[in-house]
Amino acid sequence: MIALEFSVAAALYLSLVTGIFFFYWIFFDRSPASGGEPTADKYVWQCSICTYCYIDSRHSAVSVCPRCGSYNKRQDSIPQKEVKG
Numbered sequence: 001m002i003a004l005e006f007s008v009a010a011a012l013y014l015s016l017v018t019g020i021f022f023f024y025w026i027f028f029d030r031s032p033a034s035g036g037e038p039t040a041d042k043y044v045w046q047c048s049i050c051t052y053c054y055i056d057s058r059h060s061a062v063s064v065c066p067r068c069g070s071y072n073k074r075q076d077s078i079p080q081k082e083v084k085g
């Protein structure tokens, strides 16, 4: 029988569980079937009038800005992903 200390066994167990979650996240959460982007990006809206960024998970085509009340239409590319530096 293989002699194994409790701390080594606990470390191996935690590494295995962490590895399983990591590979699941890499290969399934960002698969092309989900659009290749994280699910939360579908709910992020940016107002075309006041440029306010907000989250609306109830609407998919047209959303109302909570700050100025204007209607916003879903665009293919989300402009707030650009990083200006």
Ligand SMILES: [Zn+2]
Binding pocket: 047, 048, 049, 050, 051, 052, 065, 066, 067, 068, 069, 070
């Ligand atoms: Zn607005």
